[in-house]
Amino acid sequence: MHTFRDLETAAYCPRKLYYRRRAGPPDVPDEVAACRSLAFEYERLLADDAALVAAPVEVSPTTFRSRIGSAKARLDRWPELADPPERERTLTGREARGVAHKVLHDPLAPSLVFAGRPPEEGVWEPQTVRLVAAAKALAWEHETAVERAFAEYPAYGVVRVVPLTTRRKAAYRKAVRTAASVDGPPARTDDDAKCAPCEFREQCGVRTRSLRSLLGS
């Protein structure tokens, strides 16, 4: 059975999944854990100026308050997102297992918290795959349909609804097929932007653009 993370990685770069499997599960860095904890403190951060200034937030306090205030007004599920009925729940589906950082109950929906920067709109494609995997596993456990997931980027004050569209489900199915087919090292991605932050680039033999320019090639 795949993990949610494996499927996310397969959608990012199949070769990265190959290296990650050989390296074993990574530890969660302290800064990622600190960022994720922000997603459980929205109301406190809105109410406490000093706490917000001290928090690992990547935008100004004004922007954070404005964005979270907007999410609070826009999202009918805000009370459950701010104070979730279930936290850090391990889900096991038909094809994948992993952790949903929050599970909302009425109706059922998973929410995943991401430490990085959000795209201008929607969610990054590999994160879409992880969200669909969590929603499908939740649906499988409860034998019911799950139509939406939530993506949270708390360091940027961004919370988004992610409907499980046909396109997103297709991306998930493709990632499942890719993860199942990886045994030897697949070809490198041709997207340099993905390699720059990849922790396996040395093993992979990829020189990032900045290194190439330093070397004058």
Ligand code: SF4
């Ligand atoms: S360095 Fe690039 S090609 Fe190599 S594993 Fe990482 S993302 Fe994939």
